[in-house]
Amino acid sequence: MSSVITVKHLTMKYVVTKDRADSVKEYLIRYLKRQLTRDEFIALDDISFKVGKGEVVGIVGLNGSGKSTLLKLISGVLKPTSGTVERVGSVAPLIELGAGFDDDLTARENIYLNGAVMGFSHREMAKKYDAIISFAELEKFQDRALKTFSSGMRARLGFSVATATKPEVLIVDEILGVGDFLFKEKSEARIKELMAGGTTVLLVSHTIKQIRELCSRALWLDEGHLLMDGATREVCDAYEAGAGAL
Amino acid sequence: MTLSPYDIFAALSGLLIVAVLVVVLVELPTIRRYLPAFLKYRHLLGTMVSRDFKVKYRRSVLGIFWSILQPLFVMLIVTFVFSNVFRVAIADYPVYYITGSFIFGLVSDSTGASLQSVIGGGSLIKKVYIPKYIFPLESCLFALISALFSFIAVIIVYIVQQYPFYPTFLLFFIPMLYATFFSFGLGLILSALVVYLRDIAHIWTIWLTAWFYVTPILYPLSILPDYVQSVLQFNPLVHYVDYAREIMMYGAVPGWQENLICAGFALVTLVVGLAVFKRLQDRFVLYI
Structure with a gap:
């Protein structure tokens, strides 16, 4: 199976300048006072995986585990600190609905x-x-x-x-919960339709039930690490057991 | 044959153009990689321009006519102030003023809009991948199209003043193109820097006012002392405004020196702009 998305050693570090200076004056004062302290925050740490054509992959993880960062890197919104993302074909990101x-x-x-x-x-x-x-x-x-x-x-x-x-890759971030239940059913049906047509789907959701229903494979991210990558059932069972234990 | 400082200036500008062309030639494989993305997003460029027109003239009765009326009214005010109050002795003052201000307006509109364009496109940049230079490019394109409407105002003034139309008038697009390429280069630099340092937006408004006065729009360059005139040769707008007046008002075509200088300013600014923008664009999303 040819892979549509290839992620190799992907690392994303955010440099968080404490109380960012917004003006020259402020910046100079801070610079002279040596108050420009920087913190590094590692959102994703050396992640590698491949997604084949037509695969439907769910991504689970607690808040702040790096799910959205990963999707943004794959869609090209963010540039990784190191590592690469290779994509084939058009990507329609639903990172937030109604982008643009x-x-x-x-x-x-x-x-x-x-x-x-x-x-x-x-x-x-x-x-x-x-x-x-x-x-x-x-x-x-x-x-x-x-x-x-x-x-x-x-x-x-x-x-x-x-x-x-009809994009080749569809990136969906927590959006199937929108609209009333009728539209929810309709949108799930639409996603299934796309899947049947060979669209590769990456889905982030906190609704594990949804991931179990739609995805064949799941990734579990935890604090920027890829903890598990495998069949949906196993990953979701482990995630629910593990996350419950935390 | 002796070379005047002007000739040397033109020759230097020519050398810079050659240098830039060499760099472009060397970088051609890299540039070609960007071509498919540009072609893919050309529809977006068009859609954004038409959106800007829709948003700008939404709920205004006269709509696009404001692009013609606004310069006309400003011209009337300026003519009144400078012909009657300050009594500047320039023949055909309305024609003189509007020919210069139309070029300045193009530069100030495109740079001003470009400056805000990347920040304004923040919601898009954060959510989908699109080439980011599309924002300043769109701003400049929009300003250029608006300037074509303002150009109707220029023609109206020529007609009302019964000023002769020289055949060279038809070359009006040359200074417009020089000014647009120059503005796009500036726009790239401004739009990228302002993401990191918002002060630039305020500084730029002040600079545009200063720039208006160090460009001979309201007055002729010849009233200034010689050394000021020489310094002002480094102001690209002096050349662009002068170019427009030469072809539109005086029926003359500027020589190769002037064309080299105009093109040099435009091309060098553009290439510097592209380089600056390319360096800074990857981190926009973190600062918007």
Whole structure:
């Protein structure tokens, strides 16, 4: 099986300057007083794994274990301190829904903008437009400014755009919990549909049940270390036992 | 044949251009790697420009006409103040002023917008991967298109003043392009630095005001003492404004020296801008 995502010795360190100086004056004063202390925070420590085409991988871990950092590195938002990420094909990140939405624009305009963010032309998006708006159930609101939308409507629109473009890799961070239960079912169905179509999915969720249902494989991150990598059942059982014991 | 300082300046500028071209040639394989990404995101560039127009003129009755009306009104005020109050003796003052201010406006709009562009794109940068230079590039493109609308104001002033149109008037796009490349270079530097040091935004507003006055927009360069005139040769805008006036007002085409100087400022700034931006861009996301 050819791998779509190859992560090699990935390490991410954040340099946290205590009380960051925002102006020259402040910076100079701190510099002269030698108060520019820096702390290093290692968010991910030497992580390596491969994800094959069409695999659906769940990532579990407690808050602050580095899950979101890992997704951001894979989607290219962050540059790693060391190590490499290799990707094949287009990546649609759902790190937060509606990335690149503009509040002043209408839902319609935002669909085209969001499509462009993922590299699609107006014409390509026009073909998908009806499907996107009907999946999001926002036909009545398509020409309203986004700022009038509720968070649920926004999430539906974001999910609908990101999944309509049939990306090769879909990165999903805690978003299947949005919307009412009907939309939740619908979005799970959509993810399954994409999976069947060969899309590789990376899913972060605190709802272990969801991971058990959707994923074939799981990674367990703990304080930046890859603690376990294997079949969903084993990893989830160990995680629930381990996390409960903490 | 003796070389004037001006010729030497032009020759140096020419040498810099050659140096830059050599660097570009050497780096060509690297540059070519960026091409597919640029092509992929060209739709985004277009969409962002049209979004900017929509957002800028949303809920305004006259909309895009403001791009024409605003420079016209400013021109009327400036003409009134300088022709009647200060009595500056320049023939065809409205034409003189608007030809210069239109180029300055292009530079100040593109750099001002570029400066905020990366910070403004923060929500995107934090969530998805897109080439970050797209933000200052979009700002400059938007300013360039707006300037084309302002150019209609320039034409209106020429017509109302019954000023002759020389055939060289059609070359108006040359100083615009010089100014745009120069501004894009500056915009890259500003937009990257301001992420780390927000003070630059304030400094830049002050600098733009100063820059307006050290560029002969309201007055002719010749009223200044000789040594000030020589120093001001290092102000690129002196050359760009002068270029615009030569072709649009006086029906002359600046010689190779002037073109070398104009292109030199633009190209060197652009390359420095790209280098600075490339160095700083990876850590934007941590500071926005």
